[in-house]
Structure formats: C-alpha cells, structure tokens
Amino acid sequence: MNAHAPILPILIPFAAALLQMAFARRRCQRSVGLLATALLIVATTWLTRLADDGQLRVYALGDWPAPFGIVLVVDRLAAAMTLLTAVLGFLTLLYASAGFDERGKHFHPLFQFQLVGLLGAFLTGDLFNLFVFFEVMLLASYTLLAHGGGLARTRAGITYVVLNLIGSAIFLIALGLLYGTLGTLNLADLANRLTLPGHDQALARLAFALLIAVFALKAGLLPLSFWLPHTYSAAGAPVAALFVIMTKVGIVAILRVQAIALAPAMPDLLDNWLTTLALATVVLAALGTLAAGRLRALAAWLVLLSAGTLLLAPAQASAQVSAAAIYYLVQSTLAGAAFFLLAGIITAQRGSTADHFTVGPPATAPWLQVAFLTAAITAAGLPPFSGFIGKLMLLMTLREVAAGPVIWAVLLSCGFLVMIALARNGCYLLWKNQTSSRPAPAAVAWQKVTATLLLVAAGPLLAVLAGPLSDYAKRAATQLHAPGAYVAGVLGTAAAKSHAEAPR
Amino acid sequence: MDALLAIAVGVLTACGVFLILRARTFPVLLGLTLLSYAVNLFLFASGRLRVDAPPLIRAGASALTNYTDPLPQALVLTAIVIGFGMTAYLAMLALRSLSESGSDHVDTDQQP
Numbered sequence: 001m002n003a004h005a006p007i008l009p010i011l012i013p014f015a016a017a018l019l020q021m022a023f024a025r026r027r028c029q030r031s032v033g034l035l036a037t038a039l040l041i042v043a044t045t046w047l048t049r050l051a052d053d054g055q056l057r058v059y060a061l062g063d064w065p066a067p068f069g070i071v072l073v074v075d076r077l078a079a080a081m082t083l084l085t086a087v088l089g090f091l092t093l094l095y096a097s098a099g100f101d102e103r104g105k106h107f108h109p110l111f112q113f114q115l116v117g118l119l120g121a122f123l124t125g126d127l128f129n130l131f132v133f134f135e136v137m138l139l140a141s142y143t144l145l146a147h148g149g150g151l152a153r154t155r156a157g158i159t160y161v162v163l164n165l166i167g168s169a170i171f172l173i174a175l176g177l178l179y180g181t182l183g184t185l186n187l188a189d190l191a192n193r194l195t196l197p198g199h200d201q202a203l204a205r206l207a208f209a210l211l212i213a214v215f216a217l218k219a220g221l222l223p224l225s226f227w228l229p230h231t232y233s234a235a236g237a238p239v240a241a242l243f244v245i246m247t248k249v250g251i252v253a254i255l256r257v258q259a260i261a262l263a264p265a266m267p268d269l270l271d272n273w274l275t276t277l278a279l280a281t282v283v284l285a286a287l288g289t290l291a292a293g294r295l296r297a298l299a300a301w302l303v304l305l306s307a308g309t310l311l312l313a314p315a316q317a318s319a320q321v322s323a324a325a326i327y328y329l330v331q332s333t334l335a336g337a338a339f340f341l342l343a344g345i346i347t348a349q350r351g352s353t354a355d356h357f358t359v360g361p362p363a364t365a366p367w368l369q370v371a372f373l374t375a376a377i378t379a380a381g382l383p384p385f386s387g388f389i390g391k392l393m394l395l396m397t398l399r400e401v402a403a404g405p406v407i408w409a410v411l412l413s414c415g416f417l418v419m420i421a422l423a424r425n426g427c428y429l430l431w432k433n434q435t436s437s438r439p440a441p442a443a444v445a446w447q448k449v450t451a452t453l454l455l456v457a458a459g460p461l462l463a464v465l466a467g468p469l470s471d472y473a474k475r476a477a478t479q480l481h482a483p484g485a486y487v488a489g490v491l492g493t494a495a496a497k498s499h500a501e502a503p504r
Numbered sequence: 505m506d507a508l509l510a511i512a513v514g515v516l517t518a519c520g521v522f523l524i525l526r527a528r529t530f531p532v533l534l535g536l537t538l539l540s541y542a543v544n545l546f547l548f549a550s551g552r553l554r555v556d557a558p559p560l561i562r563a564g565a566s567a568l569t570n571y572t573d574p575l576p577q578a579l580v581l582t583a584i585v586i587g588f589g590m591t592a593y594l595a596m597l598a599l600r601s602l603s604e605s606g607s608d609h610v611d612t613d614q615q616p
Contacts, residue, residue, distance in 0.1 A: 128579060135586045142593055146600075154601045158529060158610060161594045165536050166524065168590070172543045172583055179576065180550035 005050055006059035006072045008043045009082045009119040012036055013089075017112035029108040030097045036112065037090040044083040051079035052472070054479060056489030058125070066125070066490050067189035073125035073490060076476035077326065081122040081252055084330055088245055088337055089115050091451045095341055096238035098445035103148040103236075110147075114140035114242065121249050125490055127178065127185045127211075130253070131171050134218075138164050141243065148236045156234035163217070163227050171214045177207035187260055188490035191483055194265035205266055211257065212270070218250030220307045221274075222281040228307075229288060232300035237344025240296065241337035241455075247307045248333055251314075255322060258314040260483045267317060274315040275403050279410045281308030286414035289421040295346060295355035298425060299339035302379050305418065306332035309391075312398065312407060320397040323477035327470050328390035331462045335378045335387060338455035342372055345444055345452060346429055357428040365444070369430050371456045376422040378459030381415045386462035391415065393470065505553055509545060516542035529598035529608045533591065540587040544580050551576035 016036030020029045051057065057074040060066065093111060101107040117137025124130050142164075146157045179185055181203045182193045194204060217224040228247070232240050262269050285308055288301035306328070313325035343355045346363045353360030363369075374385065381391040391411065398407050462469060479485070516538050523535025551573035559574030602608045 128582075132582065132586070135590070139589065139593070142590075142597075146597065151601075151604045154597060154604055157597050158594070158601055161590070161597060162524070162532055162536065162610070165587075165590055165594065166539070168587070169536075169539050169543045172547055175579070176543075176547040176550035176576075179547075179579075180552075 002050065004059070005043075005047050006057050006074045006123060007061075009040060009047065009086070009123065010072075010116055012040045012043060013112040013115040013119070017109040017116070020109045020112065026102065030101070033093055033108045033112060034090070034097065037086065037093050037115070040086040040115070041083070041090055044079070044086040047074060048076075048079040048083045050074075051076050052475070054475070056479075056486065058490050065492075067184050067186035070129045071125045071186065071490060072123045073188075073486075074123060075479050075486070076472065077252070077256070077480050078122050080326070080330070080472065080476060081248070082119050084333060085115065085118050085122065085245055088242065088333065089118075091455055092238040092241045092337065092341075094447050095241070095344070095451035096236075098447040100148070100236055100238055100344075104146075106143070107147055110140045110143050111242070114144060116140075118245060118249060122252060125187050127187060127190070128175055131168070131175060134171070134249075135168065137246065137249070138168075141246065144239045144242070145231065145235050147239060152234045153236075156231045159227055160231045167214050167217045170210055174207045174210035174214065177203055177210070181207065186490070187257070188487045191261040191264065192487050192491065194261060201266075205269065208257070208262060208266070208269060212254060215250040215253045215257070216277075216311075219247050219254065219311060220250075220281065220304050221311055222277045222284060222308070225281060225284070225304055225307075228304055229292075229297060229300040232303060232340075233294070233297040237296070237340050237347070240299070241340040244303055244333050244336040244340070247303060248310075248329055251307065251310045251329065254311070254314045255325070255480065258317065259322070259480045260486050263317050263481070264483050270315045270317075275312060275407070278308050278311035278315075279407065281305075281311065282410055282414050284308075286417040289418050292421070292425075293357060295343040295357070295425065295429060296340060298421065299336060299343055302339060302418070303336045305414070306336060309394065309411065312394070316398070316401050317481075318397070318401075319474075319477040319481040321394070321401075322480060323470065323474040324390070324393035324397045326473040326476055327466070328394055330469070330473075331378070331386040331390045331458070334455055334458035334462070335375060338371075338375045338452065338458070339379060341448070341452040341455060342368075342375055345448055346372075348444070350429070355429065357425045359428065359432050362430055362432070364430075367449070367453070371453060372426055372430060374459055375456050376426055378456075380419040380422055382419065384463060385459040386466065387459065389463055389466045389470075505555065506549075509549055509553060513542045513545050513549075516545070527610055529601065529610055532610060533594055533598060536594070537591055540583075540591070544583055544587070547583060548576055548580050 013036060016032055019032050051074050059072040061070045114137060117133050117140060120133035121130055121137060124133055142157060142161050145160060146153050175185060178190065181200050182190055184190055184193060193199065220228045232243055235243060258270060282305060285301050285305035289298050292298040292301055310325050310329055313321050345368065347354045349363040350361050378385040378387040381387040395408060395411060398404055520535045520539030520542060523531045523538065526532055554572045557570050557572040559572050559577060561568065561571060
C-alpha cells in the first residue's frame with residue numbers, strides 16, 4: 001500500500017468527480033465531494049509523514065521506468081503542497097456547499113477536477129505531464145470562474161482564457177525546444193543531460209527562459225500579472241479562495257526547476273532580473289491594496305503581494321531562503337483564502353453596498369469583526385500571527401544577499417502601506433454605518449462560518465506551530481536543493497551513469 | 505522540407521499574433537487557432553523531420569535505420585486535443601459575452 005501512496009492524491013478527487021457525474025443529485029454530489037476531500041486530507045497527511053523520512057518516492061505510472069515513462073516524484077515539498085491543497089480544497093468546498101454550488105451546473109465535478117490538476121502539477125516529475133495537469137487545472141478553472149454567471153465573470157473569463165491559451169502555446173514551444181535539444185522531457189533526465197556537453201546550450205537556455213516565463217504568468221510576476229486582480233475579484237468567493245493556490249503552482253514550479261535543472265547547469269539564468277521584477281510586483285500590489293475599491297479586489301492584490309514576495313526566493317538559490325519561502329507560502333495561501341471567504345460573507349451581510357468601501361450598513365456580527373481583525377493582522381504581517389513570522393524568517397535569510405537592503409526597504413514599506421489599506425477599509429466595512437438604513441443582518445450558514453473561521457484561525461495556529469513547521473520547511477528546502485540526489489533518485493544511480501552518453 | 509516547415513510555422517505564428525492583437529473576440533479566437541497550428545507543427549519537428557520513415561521498429565531489424573521518433577507525434581496528439589477543447593470553450597464564452605453585453609469587444613470598458 002505504501003508503494004501506491006503517491007498516486008492516491010490524484011485518484012481520490014478523480015474518482016469523486018466520476019461518481020459525482022454519475023449521481024447528479026445535488027445532495028449526493030455534496031456528500032461525495034466533502035467525503036472525498038476529507039479523505040484527501042487523510043491521504044495527503046499520511047503521504048507527508050511518509051515523505052518526511054527524506055527518501056525520494058518515485059512512482060512510475062504503468063511501471064515504465066524513468067525517463068521512458070511518466071513518473072510522479074514525492075519529496076517533502078511536493079507532499080506538503082498536496083496537504084495544503086487538500087486542506088484548502090476541503091474548507092472552500094464546505095463554504096461552497098452552503099448554496100454557492102446551486103448557482104450553476106456541474107460545480108462539484110469541476111471542483112474535483114481542479115483538485116486533480118493542482119495535485120498532479122505538484123506531484124509530477126515530467127514536464128509534458130506538468131503541461132497536461134496545468135491544462136486540467138485551467139480547464140476546470142475557466143468554468144469555475146464563470147460559475148454563478150454575470151457579465152463581469154464572462155468578461156474576466158475571456159481575458160483569462162485567452163491569456164492562458166497563449167501561455168499554453170509558449171509552454172509547448174518551450175517543451176518542443178527542450179525535446180529537440182536534449183531529447184527528453186523528464187525533469188531529472190533534463191537536469192542530468194544539461195550538465196553533459198554536446199547540446200546546443202543557447203537553445204536550451206532559451207527553452208528554460210520560456211518555461212520560466214510561463215510559470216511567471218501563472219504566478220503573477222509583474223509584466224504578466226495584470227490579469228490576476230481583475231480575474232480573482234470577479235470570481236465567486238469560494239472559487240477565488242481555491243484559486244489562491246494556483247499562483248503557488250507557478251511559484252513551486254519555478255523553485256523546483258531552478259533548484260534541480262538550472263542551479264547545476266546555468267545558475268545565472270534568473271540573476272539580475274527576477275529579484276527586480278519580484279520587488280516591482282510587491283510595490284504594485286501594495287499600491288493596488290490602497291487603490292482597491294472593494295474587499296475582494298483588496299484580497300486579490302494581497303495574493304499578488306504574497307506572490308511577489310515569494311518570487312524573491314528562486315533567484316537566491318539558497319536552502320535557507322527557500323525554507324523561509326515554504327513557510328511563507330503555506331501561511332499566505334491560507335490567509336489569502338480567508339480574505340476571499342470573509343469578503344463573501346461581508347457581501348451577503350451588507351446588502352446593496354456589498355463589499356465596497358463605502359458607508360453603508362455595517363457587518364455587525366462580533367465574530368466577523370474579530371475574524372476580520374485576525375485575518376488583517378496576519379495579512380499585513382504584524383505580530384503575533386503567522387504573517388509576521390513568515391515575513392521575519394524571509395527578511396532574516398534575505399539579509400545576507402547582495403540586494404538585501406533594497407529588499408528590506410521595499411518589503412517593510414509595502415507592509416506599512418498594506419496595513420494602512422486594511423485599517424482604513426476595515427473601518428468602512430465594520431464600523432462606519434448608516435443607522436437609519438440598518439437591516440437585520442441575514443443569518444450566515446454554519447458551513448460558511450466554520451470554513452471561514454478555520455481559515456482565519458490558521459493565522460494564530462501556524463504561529464503556534466511555527467517551530468515544527470519551519471523545521472519541516474528547512475528539511476524540505478534542503479531536500480529540494482540537492483539536485484544530485486533528485487536525479488539519482490528518479491533515474492537510479494546506475495541509470496544515471498549509463499545514460500551519460502552524449503545527447504542528440 | 506525543413507525550410508518549408510520553418511516558413512509555415514513562421515507565417516502561421518505571424519498571422520496568429522497579428523489576429524490575437526485585434527480588439528474583437530472572433531479574430532482573437534482565429535488567431536489562437538492559427539497559433540496552436542504553428543505550435544503543433546513546431547512540436548512535430550522537435551523529433552527531427554524524416555521522409556518515408558515510420559515510427560515503427562520492424563521485426564528482424566538489426567539497427568534503427570529507417571525510423572522516426574514516435575514521441576513528438578504522441579505529444580502533438582495530446583496538444584491538439586487539449587488546444588481544440590480550449591478553443592471550443594473560448595468560442596462558447598465569447599458567444600455568451602456577445603449575447604449578454606451585445607458587443608464582441610474584448611476590452612470591458614470600450615464600446616466598438
């Protein structure tokens with residue numbers, strides 16, 4: 001059974017989606033979906049515990065050995081990302097089953113397919129398979145984005161689909177170049193062949209640059225990030241909360257490709273430009289939070305802010321920075337998702353003013369005010385919650401690098417801007433009110449309350465557990481930055497040697 | 505053969521990019537289709553072009569002489585299927601946008 005653990009996170013949502021299409025009644029679909037995502041949490045927790053022994057688990061699909069077949073590769077980072085996806089999936093699905101899923105057709109199977117794509121993208125060790133899982137994820141996300149209807153969603157959908165189709169075309173060009181120059185698409189085999197002479201280095205370099213550009217489009221790096229706030233703020237609350245992890249797929253992909261393939265062979269590919277662009281993304285996102293006119297737009301800019309902060313990590317190519325980035329990634333994902341769910345509840349509470357930052361009926365429920373305060377403190381990176389710890393860890397590790405002072409100045413001043421934006425807009429949503437037009441606030445469904453409070457509680461909880469979590473992140477980062485062990489683990493020590501003939 | 509394919513890929517890409525930069529959804533859709541043709545041809549060529557060489561190893565063959573790489577063909581098939589599905593979805597989305605807003609402009613704020 002242990003041998004088949006790596007495929008379980010993909011099979012569970014896949015089976016759930018098929019079952020949901022067979023039993024089309026909403027109640028059946030809901031229970032199957034919730035049960036499957038709960039099972040997914042159990043399976044991925046187990047996988048994370050298994051992966052923590054430091055061994056690389058390679059699962060050859062169809063038992064075709066790498067590099068001829070497709071392999072799933074589970075290391076600590078991949079296992080932790082599947083666990084994070086499962087937790088986020090369960091909570092957003094719980095929120096959606098309070099009524100959001102009734103606003104259109106086929107919500108539940110598409111949600112599960114989105115999970116299949118996300119989990120597969122984290123697990124696969126083959127670049128073409130990564131492309132396929134990206135497309136599974138994107139196809140489901142196109143339809144989920146339009147779920148609920150409305151012109152704004154259709155409009156945002158067109159931009160999003162066109163951009164991602166162009167991204168897919170560039171991804172395929174990069175894959176064609178890689179296969180043409182190196183003769184393989186398995187990441188470990190690519191890393192192995194890159195270190196050998198006999199291939200066209202300029203073409204391989206171009207291919208990797210294109211690949212990084214595609215991942216940067218998904219992650220939201222500055223010149224490619226203008227679609228993100230527009231799209232995320234148009235999506236429904238639970239869908240936007242799930243989308244938060246999609247930017248993280250791009251970031252993890254850049255981290256992995258950099259650590260395994262680029263660091264040994266062309267370590268200078270990300271130098272000079274990535275840190276600058278990431279800092280520019282952070283500045284733009286911080287200004288965006290100030291300019292946002294409604295809470296969901298503010299939440300979308302916060303996602304972009306965390307993406308920019310995280311993209312500082314790959315260019316440094318250091319295990320310490322990556323360890324801090326992994327902790328920051330986990331906490332920022334949960335905090336970002338919490339904001340989208342809060343925006344959904346506040347929209348429902350405030351009637352026609354929705355979540356716009358204008359004077360209107362306040363969201364009065366006391367738990368909502370405490371939850372907003374906690375989420376805001378986490379997102380702004382103020383002590384004592386996990387946002388502060390994550391940012392502190394990143395800043396401490398980034399102190400050593402050449403661009404350290406600039407990074408410190410930008411991150412700290414942008415954190416200040418975010419704090420101003422959150423404080424000002426929180427007052428509008430929760431305090432400034434028109435007493436004359438105060439309607440009795442509608443009761444909030446228990447699913448929504450539970451899901452939102454659990455996501456908000458992740459802020460304090462991840463701060464309490466920061467010790468063990470950052471230790472795990474350190475071990476994960478050490479394993480990530482050992483490309484030799486990755487190549488030997490996937491190809492086998494003997495295969496790595498016998499494969500050492502010159503590529504075509 | 506190589507030059508012909510390279511010219512075809514180049515012309516398709518140029519036309520595709522030109523159409524994608526139009527401001528209405530239908531030309532953009534056509535542009536994406538042309539771009540995906542170009543990409544598929546390019547992927548196909550990544551296994552090297554050989555005439556009269558099947559992707560098969562015949563029984564009793566001692567050496568791989570008259571043989572072409574089958575993997576790019578499998579990749580192209582996957583890419584065609586995915587690209588076709590995506591384009592079909594975009595067409596539906598564009599039609600929905602047209603019927604909801606009465607305009608096929610890709611930019612939200614501008615009227616044609």
